[in-house]
Amino acid sequence: MKKDKLDSIGYIDNQLIEKAESYISSKKKNTWIKWSAMVACLCLVVGGLFTINRPVEAPLVISGELPKIVIPEYEIGGMGFEGLMYFSAEELENGNPWREDMELVTLPVFKNGCYDPTGAGVPLGLSETKMIAELESAAKALGLEILDTKAETDNMISENDMIVSGDTVYSICAITGRGNLTIYANGSLVYDLPDDYELPEGYHFTYSNISDSDAEAAMDYLTETYAPFLNYEHPEIVLQGEYSFSGDYIRRYIVYDSGTDMTENILNYNFCSTQFAPDDRGNLMLIRINNGLCMAEKLGDYPLISIAEAKEKLLDGQYQTSVPVGMPGEKYIAKVELVYRSGPQEETLLPYYRFYVELQDADGWQMMQSNGLKTYGAYYVPAIQDDYISNL
Amino acid sequence: MEDDKIVQLYLNRDETAIRQTSEKYGSRLRAISYRITSDRETSEECVNDTYLETWNRIPPSDPKDYFYAFLAKITRALSIDRCRERTRLKRDSYIVELTSELEMCIPAVNDVADDVEAKLLGEAISRYLYTLSDEKQVMFIRRYFYLDTVSEIANRLSISDSKVKTTLFRVRNELRNYLIQEGYTL
Numbered sequence: 290m291k292k293d294k295l296d297s298i299g300y301i302d303n304q305l306i307e308k309a310e311s312y313i314s315s316k317k318k319n320t321w322i323k324w325s326a327m328v329a330c331l332c333l334v335v336g337g338l339f340t341i342n343r344p345v346e347a348p349l350v351i352s353g354e355l356p357k358i359v360i361p362e363y364e365i366g367g368m369g370f371e372g373l374m375y376f377s378a379e380e381l382e383n384g385n386p387w388r389e390d391m392e393l394v395t396l397p398v399f400k401n402g403c404y405d406p407t408g409a410g411v412p413l414g415l416s417e418t419k420m421i422a423e424l425e426s427a428a429k430a431l432g433l434e435i436l437d438t439k440a441e442t443d444n445m446i447s448e449n450d451m452i453v454s455g456d457t458v459y460s461i462c463a464i465t466g467r468g469n470l471t472i473y474a475n476g477s478l479v480y481d482l483p484d485d486y487e488l489p490e491g492y493h494f495t496y497s498n499i500s501d502s503d504a505e506a507a508m509d510y511l512t513e514t515y516a517p518f519l520n521y522e523h524p525e526i527v528l529q530g531e532y533s534f535s536g537d538y539i540r541r542y543i544v545y546d547s548g549t550d551m552t553e554n555i556l557n558y559n560f561c562s563t564q565f566a567p568d569d570r571g572n573l574m575l576i577r578i579n580n581g582l583c584m585a586e587k588l589g590d591y592p593l594i595s596i597a598e599a600k601e602k603l604l605d606g607q608y609q610t611s612v613p614v615g616m617p618g619e620k621y622i623a624k625v626e627l628v629y630r631s632g633p634q635e636e637t638l639l640p641y642y643r644f645y646v647e648l649q650d651a652d653g654w655q656m657m658q659s660n661g662l663k664t665y666g667a668y669y670v671p672a673i674q675d676d677y678i679s680n681l
Numbered sequence: 682m683e684d685d686k687i688v689q690l691y692l693n694r695d696e697t698a699i700r701q702t703s704e705k706y707g708s709r710l711r712a713i714s715y716r717i718t719s720d721r722e723t724s725e726e727c728v729n730d731t732y733l734e735t736w737n738r739i740p741p742s743d744p745k746d747y748f749y750a751f752l753a754k755i756t757r758a759l760s761i762d763r764c765r766e767r768t769r770l771k772r773d774s775y776i777v778e779l780t781s782e783l784e785m786c787i788p789a790v791n792d793v794a795d796d797v798e799a800k801l802l803g804e805a806i807s808r809y810l811y812t813l814s815d816e817k818q819v820m821f822i823r824r825y826f827y828l829d830t831v832s833e834i835a836n837r838l839s840i841s842d843s844k845v846k847t848t849l850f851r852v853r854n855e856l857r858n859y860l861i862q863e864g865y866t867l
């Protein structure tokens with residue numbers, strides 16, 4: 290496309306762009322929240338914390354009638370399409386606690402209070418007061434002293450379609466002497482460790498080129514060391530990953546609370562896990578706790594369809610997918626599992642059967658790599674019965 | 682979360698990077714795109730495309746020290762392109778208005794080697810902007826990078842609309858002289 294004078298401005302220096310974004314006239318009142326000003330009201334809320342790593346206790350549906358639900362559109366926010374690469378279907382293991390032989394008749398469905406209708410992925414949900422309480426609790430669990438805080442507020446589109454600075458806080462970052470802690474309004478909590486943090490010898494970890502035993506040792510150490518922060522009674526570690534185009538196995542370091550029953554186990558795996566991320570020296574760079582049910586409102590326990598019924602729907606074309614090529618056929622189905630999709634783009638949180646299908650080269654897409662890697666595309670079929678779906 | 686760590690997640694091909702980016706900068710990127718397109722659906726598309734473009738560019742790009750500017754440039758370029766492609770957005774007149782304001786102070790870019798020339802020109806404009814006060818820098822960049830209206834700039838800087846217009850007029854004239862001295866033909 291032809292360049293014009295406005296495009297030239299797109300090449301101006303990065304520092305100037307960043308300065309113009311954050312610049313606030315000295316004549317304007319500073320709107321950053323200062324921790325010291327908040328201390329007085331903290332005492333009231335700290336004692337009443339909800340537990341960040343647990344699904345919320347949602348109100349029961351009193352009426353026998355379950356409301357019909359709308360299946361959200363499937364958008365994966367800029368990630369191309371959902372395809373995983375493995376050399377064989379046997380490697381399609383991701384730590385999902387759901388098993389085909391589980392005797393599940395119903396599973397809960399939730400309205401997602403963190404849904405962002407704009408699609409930008411802006412964290413929404415928790416009030417400022419709850420976010421501050423979470424930060425306080427997390428800092429205490431980590432033995433950190435909060436020295437200062439910085440809050441970010443959302444930009445809003447006003448009724449007359451103008452961009453205005455909103456007063457809804459969507460994140461608060463606590464500056465501590467040993468790294469930063471950030472809470473987002475969707476309940477996610479990130480501990481950003483200091484650059485000089487060193488793991489003890491024998492516990493360094495990396496995304497690739499690490500043995501199963503070394504990865505397990507590192508993860509056991511991290512889970513134990515950060516147990517007060519995680520607050521999991523039954524920590525379950527997940528170390529599986531996927532392959533990159535070059536054939537490197539990229540491992541993930543995840544832990545969640547397996548809970549006390551099947552439903553809690555499934556919900557915690559899907560919504561309330563913690564990820565540890567290494568830096569390029571093999572030290573711990575950050576810990577991210579997801580709390581995808583922090584603002585969820587339970588709509589009820591919905592009857593499930595069987596895997597056979599779901600497969601029938603898949604073959605009948607009743608599925609959602611981001612895969613750009615057609616479903617190649619029954620013989621290419623490699624695996625099925627039950628999952629919940631989570632995130633700000635999901636207005637309703639419900640279970641799906643996710644089918645992994647070995648994709649074939651088509652429409653200019655190369656799904657089989659020259660090094661032998663195959664691409665398994667994800668196809669979703671809602672796991673609840675049709676009677677309860679309003680947009681079939 | 683600090684920008685260098687988000688970029689490190691991209692470099693490590695960790696998909697958490699996308700979530701971290703949207704949580705930290707989704708609101709600001711949406712505002713940039715909406716200012717340009719004035720259309721909710723299009724701005725949503727542009728922001729999502731920004732995440733994909735970022736995922737595709739890092740690596741080899743490694744914008745640890747300027748991650749927000751890196752994102753903002755992508756969102757801005759995608760949004761301006763969408764306005765040009767989609768006349769239904771009816772943003773032509775606004776884009777034309779801003780382009781015409783720059784008409785007298787910025788040379789046309791050669792079509793053939795436009796990326797290189799545009800980059801060199803961008804560097805020259807930056808050198809000039811660094812000679813200005815913070816307030817003038819912000820005024821110019823808010824107007825011509827973020828495409829703010831005069832009223833939005835006046836509100837941000839707590840000054841009158843007329844002061845913004847007058848200052849921008851002077852800055853454009855000075856920029857013109859600066860670029861002529863740098864060897865550009867206007």
